[in-house]
Amino acid sequence: MDTLRRLYIEPTSRCNLNCLMCFRRTWFDETPGHMMLDNFRRALDSAPDTVETIFFGGMGEPLFHPQIVEMVRLASQRVKDVQLLTNATLLTEKMSAALLDSGLTMLWISIDSFDPESYEEIRVNGRFDLVMKNMAAFNRLRGKLNAAAETVERRLSRSIRLGATFVVMRSNLKQLQRLPEFAAENHIDEVNVSNIYPSDPEAEKEALYIDAIHGRRGADTLKDFRPKITLPYMDWEKPDIWDNLKPVFLDMRHTVSIAEMPLVRRSEYCRFIEDGIAFVRSDGDVSPCMALLHNGTSSLCGQLRAIKHHSFGNVSAEPLSEIWESEPYRRFRDRVRRFDFAPCIHCGHCDMGLDNQEDCLGNEAPTCGGCLWSEGVIRCP
Numbered sequence: 584m585d586t587l588r589r590l591y592i593e594p595t596s597r598c599n600l601n602c603l604m605c606f607r608r609t610w611f612d613e614t615p616g617h618m619m620l621d622n623f624r625r626a627l628d629s630a631p632d633t634v635e636t637i638f639f640g641g642m643g644e645p646l647f648h649p650q651i652v653e654m655v656r657l658a659s660q661r662v663k664d665v666q667l668l669t670n671a672t673l674l675t676e677k678m679s680a681a682l683l684d685s686g687l688t689m690l691w692i693s694i695d696s697f698d699p700e701s702y703e704e705i706r707v708n709g710r711f712d713l714v715m716k717n718m719a720a721f722n723r724l725r726g727k728l729n730a731a732a733e734t735v736e737r738r739l740s741r742s743i744r745l746g747a748t749f750v751v752m753r754s755n756l757k758q759l760q761r762l763p764e765f766a767a768e769n770h771i772d773e774v775n776v777s778n779i780y781p782s783d784p785e786a787e788k789e790a791l792y793i794d795a796i797h798g799r800r801g802a803d804t805l806k807d808f809r810p811k812i813t814l815p816y817m818d819w820e821k822p823d824i825w826d827n828l829k830p831v832f833l834d835m836r837h838t839v840s841i842a843e844m845p846l847v848r849r850s851e852y853c854r855f856i857e858d859g860i861a862f863v864r865s866d867g868d869v870s871p872c873m874a875l876l877h878n879g880t881s882s883l884c885g886q887l888r889a890i891k892h893h894s895f896g897n898v899s900a901e902p903l904s905e906i907w908e909s910e911p912y913r914r915f916r917d918r919v920r921r922f923d924f925a926p927c928i929h930c931g932h933c934d935m936g937l938d939n940q941e942d943c944l945g946n947e948a949p950t951c952g953g954c955l956w957s958e959g960v961i962r963c964p
Contacts, residue, residue, distance in 0.1 A: 585916055586633045587907050588859035592626065592658075593641025593876065594618050594648040596865045600670055601707040604695070604750055604789070606782035607642055609880040611889075615865075617648050622867040622899050627661055629902030633859075639667040640691075640963075642877055643865065646673040652681045659686025668693060668748065668964065672709055674717040679724050683743060690725075691746040691775075691964050692718055697761045705755065721745070722770055744772040748964055752779045752789035775964040780881070780955065787882040792960040795848075796928055810837040848959040851922040853951070861907060868894035869906045871915060873963055874954050875939075883928060883953055889938040893949040915949075924952035 596615040598607065627637075637658040639645045646669050648654070658665045667682065668691040682690070692714070696702040699711035725743040747766065751759060759776070766774055781787035812831060817824050832839055832846070839846045854860070855872040862870045870876045875893040882888070895915070896906035906912060925935070925942035927950075935941060940948040955961040 585907075585913065586859045587631050587861055587904075588633060589636045589638060589861075590626070590630055590634050590903075591638045591640055591860060591862040591873075592618070592623065592654070593643060593862065593865045594623075594639055594645045594651055594654060595643035596641065596877070597647050598642075598644040598670075599647055599672060600644070600709050602670075602695075602709075603705050603707065604752060604779045604786060605642075606780050606879045606881075607877075609782040611878050611880075613878055615643065618863075618865040618867070620650050620653065622863075623654055624657065626863045626867070626898040626903050627657055629898065629904055630661070631904045631907065634662055636664040636666060637662050638964075639665075641862065641865065641873075644670055644673065646678060652678075652685050655682055655687050656685035659688075664688050666691065666746075666964075670706065670709065671714045671717045674714075674721060676717075676720040676724070679717070679721040683724055683728060687743070689744040689746060689772075690721060691748055693748045693750075695750050695752075696755050696758050697765050698758065701755060701758065718745075718769060726770075745770060746773040746775065746964060747771050748775045748777065750777055750779055751791060753791060754789060756791065773964075775962055777962040778955070778960045780961055782880055782882065783887065784882045784885045787885065792955075792958075793884075796955070796958045796960060811840065812837050813840040813843065816842055850958055852959070853919045853922075853954075853957050855956070856916050856919045861903075863898060863903070864892075864894070867897040867899045868892070869896050869898065869903065870894055871912070871919075872956065874951075874956055875949055881953065881955075883936070886936065888936060888953060891939060891948070918946070919951060922951070922957070924950050927953035928955075928958060 595617045597617065639651070639654065645651050645667055655665055655667065665687050666689040667687060671692045694714065695705050702711040703709055722745065725745065729742050749762065762774065778792050779786060779789050781790050819825055853872065862872065862876055864870060864876055870893060874890060878892045879890055880887050881890050895909060895912040923944065924946055925944045927936045927942065933943060935943050936953060939950045939953065942950040942952055951957060
């Protein structure tokens with residue numbers, strides 16, 4: 584029996600920014616709105632006892648919801664780990680204090696540049712100085728709470744963490760050089776870097792993974808059929824060493840390990856299914872993953888695909904535990920584990936690949952053969 588461990592809640596599908604790389608820009612047949620508190624309570628009250636983490640995120644800005652603090656408070660009464668992802672523009676010192684007082688255990692801040700001008704070009708309507716000011720205030724408050732923990736055990740088990748997410752593109756690639764320094768200076772515990780989601784052909788020009796997915800470079804589905812090369816640790820930062828080893832890392836005819844640690848990526852693998860994750864959309868619909876949360880478009884090799892939202896029920900009508908255990912949802916999870924979908928990412932892109940409703944192997948909606956999350960290039964915290 585599958586176990587639901589991590590529940591993503593989308594408090595709102597509205598946002599106060601209009602970021603250049605956001606696939607909200609290509610939504611169709613969507614009406615953005617806030618989650619009703621009653622629906623949130625229904626999801627919380629009917630969730631299986633196996634849920635360990637509640638994550639407030641989705642495709643809107645959680646702090647835009649007028650009752651987000653109450654949602655965090657209710658979630659913290661149910662589980663020990665309550666996380667929230669924000670663009671931090673609405674993260675006033677008062678809001679930080681309220682979230683921490685309500686039981687938030689980890690805050691994720693989405694930031695895609697460490698340069699004010701570049702940041703504000705990407706984050707339309709955003710202000711870099713405001714984000715840094717808000718993050719500093721949150722750090723001060725969480726530092727006081729962490730230091731006030733009564734015991735070392737509580738400090739280790741309940742310390743309040745700070746994470747950062749970064750969407751990397753051709754236009755901001757150089758910013759990654761500053762990532763270690765930024766993380767250290769701002770006391771960040773964890774960083775999640777993702778490629779851009781190519782919602783249209785223009786966005787796809789910013790992608791940094793095209794050769795990797797189409798050539799299946801480093802994919803674990805091929806590792807058993809290729810020679811294995813194991814390397815020792817070396818002074819990678821020295822140009823002469825890296826220049827000579829680069830062909831070894833980039834040649835897809837073999838696998839590479841460093842001191843027995845394989846450098847492979849999971850391919851045709853759904854973290855959302857394997858890790859026991861489900862999403863509750865702002866209108867109460869229950870979806871299995873981020874890719875199926877909303878109607879939008881995706882671009883593969885310049886071909887525009889319509890990715891249609893898929894739900895297995897709505898918490899306003901059915902308990903979340905029953906939706907999770909329903910026969911259609913269980914069959915879908917089994918199908919994704921087998922991943923016997925048409926390889927839309929790797930083939931010639933026929934007309935059946937223009938949406939996720941049916942593929943050439945006879946799979947019915949939703950089909951996952953064109954999913955970039957399953958190829959390890961798009962990552963959610």
